[in-house]
Amino acid sequence: MADVQRESMDYDVVIVGGGPAGLSAAIRLKQLDPDLSVVLLEKGSEVGAHILSGAVLDPVGLNALIPDWKEKGAPLNVPVTEDSFYVLGEGGKMRIPNRVMPPLMDNHGNYIVSMGNVCRWLATQAEELGVEIFPGMSCSELVMDGDRVAGVVAGEFGKVPDGSFEGAPGPNYEPGMEVRGKYVFLAEGVRGSLSQQAIARYDLAQGREPQKYGLGMKELWEVDSPLHSPGKVLHTMGWPLKKGAGGGGFVYHLNDRQVYVGFVVHLNYRNPYLYPYGEFQRFKHHPLIAELLTGGKRIAYGARAINEGGWQSLPKLVFPGGVLLGCSAGMVNVPRIKGNHNAMLSGIHAAEAAQAALAAGREGDLLEDYDQVVRTGAIGRDLRAVANVKPLWSRYGLMASLGVGGLDMWTQTLLNRSVFGAIRHGKTDAESTEPAAKHKPIQYPKPDGKLSFDRVTNVAFSGTNHDPDQPAHLKLKDPAIPIAVNLPLYAEPAQRYCPAGVYEVVEEPTGPRxxxxxxxxxxxxxxxxxxxxxxxxxxxxxxxDGPNYPNM
Structure with a gap:
């Protein structure tokens, strides 16, 4: 809507996203130069409302950002005390000895946390330094100055559905404001809408492998079991997923008789009948998990995509006027199931590069130093060491990933090089989906309401709310494709891959809708x-709008 007249506000640095990457960048900027004007825009109702992560936090990023975080009351209260890995069968289990695991997989020294609460705490630290934080502020488009990103449009309200892709201004329309900066940091998390625009506009993924993803689903439980042990970390692979699908589960024991229970499904699965949410619910019925949860109650639920492409898929991180941070670029270490530490480090590195450029009068220059330090520093080393685990798993299955992938991680650890180089990912996750005619439907057990729950019921435990009068934020490029193409060819998998029941195929007298x-x-x-x-x-x-995650 380029013809809309908007007021503008000017800052030195504009940060989009109140996760660990954006908040770390904001804090580091003000640590380096208290006179810099820094604004952070968060689409959630508060900082932390949209944060969903495992999470076992490697504190390396926090140590670099706020060395005295413990004295300042950071909510890292549950150090890891026990670390175990299992391969599950339908009724049995096999533990992988810790001694054969590469050292990078060791969780001792890390903390089980609510990453939402960590971000809430980081926000207080940022505000004390003078960072302006505006929650409830969605950013709808990039503001351009020639070929340079000069800001974002924030706070646009009042559009109504009109049958078009964008919607139309309604009677209470507010056009929002142009929030302009000498640099714009995109820290939106996985698959952020503005980040996707920047990657496409500047061809930042040229020469890289396609980004790969997983779907992570998580519940917070209160348990009444003698098996509860604060600091205990458990990861699983195998059952209930079958051949052609990868992923695994986790259980993290917090204080106060609470546990995080979660499951990740790699989104490169082939069978369009696979129902990731159903796999998660079935996982909780394995004896290893059920004996802990029986008699307890689920108190929160959420879901989030996870970057899994790693080193091969990391795009160029800089563009005219701005940078990509954290999961907007894809910095998750897949076998460790950790990205928060790298997100924080990326925010620190970007802040240092931007402050140096501004101090030298190089406003708007490409921050090539940031891209370089990410690739050659701690983040790059972390991602390169596990670069082949995901593609090996995708090509050859779980056991190859455990055996050959484990050997490759040991080689990286001992020799600082891989005997395989960097194996390619190949297809995108969308392209991995095969026609339904090649597969049989999968029958999932009915939720029992004790350990397993239907999607709509669980969504109520995410605090999700959207104004029903706004245009749907889930846009169809061609409204005919779901029924004309996806239904006959793929049995319309949207009705299964969505973990919140957003998409339905409704049978009507005139046909499916x-x-x-x-x-x-x-x-x-x-x-x-x-x-x-x-x-x-x-x-x-x-x-x-969206979820309001408590303690997730």
Missing amino acids: FQINFQNCVHCKTCDIKDPSQNIVWTAPRGG
Whole structure:
């Protein structure tokens, strides 16, 4: 909407996203130069509302940012005390001895945390330094000055559905404001809408492998079991996933008889009948998990896509006027299931590069130093060491990933090089989906309401809310494709891959109809990633809408 007249505000640095990357960048900028004007825009109702992570936090990033974090009351209260890995069968289990695991997989020295609460604490640290933080502020588009990103449009409200892709201004329309900066940091997390625009506009992924993703689903439970042990970390692979699908589960024991229970499904699975949420619910019925949860109660639920492409898929991180931070670029170490430490380090590095450029009068220059330090420093070393685990798993299955991938990680650890080089990922996750005719439907057990739950019931435990009068933020490039193409060819997998029940195929006398229940959306971005026709575009809804995760 280039013809809309908007007021503007000017800052030295504009940061989009109140996760660990954006907050670390904001704090480091003000540590380096208290006179810099820094603003952080967060689409959630508060900082932390949209943060969903495992999470076992490697404190390396926090140590670099705020060395005295413990004295300042950071919510890292549960150090890891026990670390175990299992391969599951339908009723049995096999433990992988810790001594054969590469040292990088050791979680001792890390902390089980609510990453949402860590971000809430980081926000208080940022505000004490003078960072302006505006929650409930969705950013709808990039502001351009020639070929340079000069800011973002924030706080646009009041559009109404009119049958078009964008919607139309309604009677209470507010055009929002141009928030301009000498540098713009995009820290939106996985598959952020503005980050996707920047990657496409500047061809930042040229020469890289396609980004790969997983869908992570997580519940917070209160348990009444003698098996509860604060600091205990458990990871699983194998059952209930079958051949052609990868992923695994986790259980993290917090204080106060609480545990995080979660499951990740790699989104390169081939069978369009696979139902990731159903796999998660079935996982909790394995005896290893059920004996802990029986008698307890689930108190929160959420879901989020996870970057899994790693080193091979890391795009160029800089563009005219700005940078990509953290999961906007894809800095997750897949076998460790950790990205928060790298996100924080990326924010620190970007802040240092921007402050140096501004101090030297180089406003708007490409921050090539940032890209270089990410690739050659701690983040690059972390990602290179595990570069082949994901592609080996995708090509050859779980056991090859454990054996050959483990050997490759040991080689990286001991010799600082891989005997395989960097194995290619190949297809995108959307392209990995095969026609339904090649597969049989998968029968999933009915939820029992004690250990397993239906999607709609669980979404109620995510605090999700969207204004129903706004245009759906889940856009179809071609409204005919779900029924005309995806249904006959792929049995319309959107009705299964979405962990919140957003998409339905409704049978009517005139034939099937594709329905989007956007009010259910927990902002996981899976539809934007996995739709085999690449017909669904996730955009940011009205500011403050979406999940409101407590202690997640």
